[in-house]
Amino acid sequence: MTVDDRFAAGADALRADPALSTFSEVVTGPVTDWATDFSHTAEEWAQDAIGIWDDLRQRCPIAHTERFGGAWLPTRYEDVAAVAYDTEHFSSRAIIASNVRPPRSLAPVGTAPPISSDPPFHHDARTLLLPAFTRTAVSRYEESTRAFCHSLVDALAGRDVVDAAADYAQHVPVRVMADLLGFPPEDGPRFRHFVENALEGIDLPPEERLARSSHLFEYLLVQIRDHLEHPREDLTGHLLQAELYGRRLEPAHVAGTMALLLIAGIDTTWSAIGASLWHLAGHPDDRRRLVAEPELRATAVEEFLRAYAPVTMARLVTEDLTWRGVQMKAEDWVLLSFPAANRDPARFERADEVLVDRQVNRHAAFGLGIHRCVGSHLARMELRVALDVWLDRVPEFTLADPDAVRWSTGQIRGPRTLPVRIG
Amino acid sequence: MRISIDPSLCQGHGRCYDLAPDLFGEDGEGYATLLVPGGEVPAGEEDDARLAADNCPEAAVLVYEETVAGDGVVGEAAP
Numbered sequence: 001m002t003v004d005d006r007f008a009a010g011a012d013a014l015r016a017d018p019a020l021s022t023f024s025e026v027v028t029g030p031v032t033d034w035a036t037d038f039s040h041t042a043e044e045w046a047q048d049a050i051g052i053w054d055d056l057r058q059r060c061p062i063a064h065t066e067r068f069g070g071a072w073l074p075t076r077y078e079d080v081a082a083v084a085y086d087t088e089h090f091s092s093r094a095i096i097a098s099n100v101r102p103p104r105s106l107a108p109v110g111t112a113p114p115i116s117s118d119p120p121f122h123h124d125a126r127t128l129l130l131p132a133f134t135r136t137a138v139s140r141y142e143e144s145t146r147a148f149c150h151s152l153v154d155a156l157a158g159r160d161v162v163d164a165a166a167d168y169a170q171h172v173p174v175r176v177m178a179d180l181l182g183f184p185p186e187d188g189p190r191f192r193h194f195v196e197n198a199l200e201g202i203d204l205p206p207e208e209r210l211a212r213s214s215h216l217f218e219y220l221l222v223q224i225r226d227h228l229e230h231p232r233e234d235l236t237g238h239l240l241q242a243e244l245y246g247r248r249l250e251p252a253h254v255a256g257t258m259a260l261l262l263i264a265g266i267d268t269t270w271s272a273i274g275a276s277l278w279h280l281a282g283h284p285d286d287r288r289r290l291v292a293e294p295e296l297r298a299t300a301v302e303e304f305l306r307a308y309a310p311v312t313m314a315r316l317v318t319e320d321l322t323w324r325g326v327q328m329k330a331e332d333w334v335l336l337s338f339p340a341a342n343r344d345p346a347r348f349e350r351a352d353e354v355l356v357d358r359q360v361n362r363h364a365a366f367g368l369g370i371h372r373c374v375g376s377h378l379a380r381m382e383l384r385v386a387l388d389v390w391l392d393r394v395p396e397f398t399l400a401d402p403d404a405v406r407w408s409t410g411q412i413r414g415p416r417t418l419p420v421r422i423g
Numbered sequence: 424m425r426i427s428i429d430p431s432l433c434q435g436h437g438r439c440y441d442l443a444p445d446l447f448g449e450d451g452e453g454y455a456t457l458l459v460p461g462g463e464v465p466a467g468e469e470d471d472a473r474l475a476a477d478n479c480p481e482a483a484v485l486v487y488e489e490t491v492a493g494d495g496v497v498g499e500a501a502p
Contacts, residue, residue, distance in 0.1 A: 130451075133453065134453040135441075135449055302478070359474065360477040360478065361477075361478055362478060363480065366480075376437070377453065
């Protein structure tokens with residue numbers, strides 16, 4: 001066996017040279033008008049994003065901001081779908097809007113393939129992952145996930161008020177992703193910092209953002225080297241063995257995909273579980289119905305995904321263009337708000353209501369087009385199992401202090417503090 | 424009733440094989456497949472077929488409601 005020397009260099013070799021990125025001025029301060037100065041980092045967004053989208057959809061369906069070096073926010077389903085399907089004008093080279101734009105030379109691979117990739121490379125990088133994430137493939141994690149959820153509920157014993165986000169929802173995807181990637185489960189608490197750095201600190205000075213992301217790549221390099229010394233059958237092992245165009249993957253591809261799976265697999269599912277529990281804590285009729293009718297839960301899960309879709313992606317405009325009445329410039333961001341699309345009354349009947357028995361539900365929570373969330377079957381399994389175990393074990397629960405609930409800012413939306421009374 | 428999948432639209436969301444597991448399956452990459460020969464929907468499973476189509480985010484599941492025309496020729500109505 002030949003020695004795999006792809007990872008002999010330091011962690012810096014796993015990332016694009018930060019000096020090649022383009023930095024825009026960090027603009028903070030209160031939002032003056034959501035149609036012309038929106039900011040998804042504002043506290044009002046955390047508190048009332050749904051209201052903001054509903055307002056914009058009526059008066060200015062494609063909002064703009066000069067922040068982040070220029071960004072757009074379509075709020076109608078048809079506009080969001082059109083951006084998602086148009087990979088020629090809207091590149092995935094970077095998918096988290098911030099004041100840092102990675103170099104254009106990174107396209108069509110990007111920093112975290114395949115989510116950051118454009119055609120034609122995207123297809124090939126995605127095909128490497130798909131077999132590991134089919135419904136059948138992820139079903140082998142269901143039993144361990146269920147046992148883990150039970151252990152989380154066991155640990156709540158004796159308490160009247162618990163944080164359903166921090167004490168329960170958060171831990172589920174952390175454990176599942178550690179299992180999939182073959183990372184030590186006790187490293188879970190570190191994952192949370194990686195996730196926060198990647199997704200939430202987007203108004204930090206660019207140098208600080210880059211410094212923080214280097215911690216993630218240093219950690220990934222340690223895990224990669226451990227897998228090279230002790231080969232095993234997990235996703236990290238799979239990526240290390242995988243070939244594309246007759247060659248092993250580039251080191252930056254391996255590490256970038258690992259970073260993607262770790263970051264995208266955690267915050268998202270955590271948010272979906274938390275938002276579902278938040279809804280049920282505040283809607284006792286729905287809660288009682290799902291406790292009494294377990295067969296309805298699969299349908300309800302889809303409605304929670306529609307109404308509280310956690311994930312907004314971003315795209316970069318590839319060239320100056322007039323698009324549906326607005327003048328977009330090359331390198332502008334477009335926030336691809338699947339959550340806003342899912343609330344569009346032109347697409348969904350009674351869009352503003354949560355109907356746990358909704359039969360027709362073509363929601364876009366996992367995206368549309370070629371970038372459909374590769375982990376959607378895994379996320380659905382986790383969400384279904386986490387709700388099953390909670391409802392069976394904790395059938396009575398209410399919001400302990402509605403004013404204490406705190407939702408995240410940024411592109412991944414979900415409750416981060418969720419005190420519920422279970423006693 | 425007949426069903427088909429438009430492979431140029433299917434992205435592997437899997438709603439069809441979740442909701443109508445007797446009619447649709449998954450291939451090794453998660454894309455939808457037809458489990459019924461020729462896409463012919465067995466009697467009694469029409470509602471499942473419609474449910475699958477109604478929940479496909481990409482509108483990749485096509486349902487042809489067969490109608491009997493006046494001359495006895497079986498025609499097809501697109502969804």
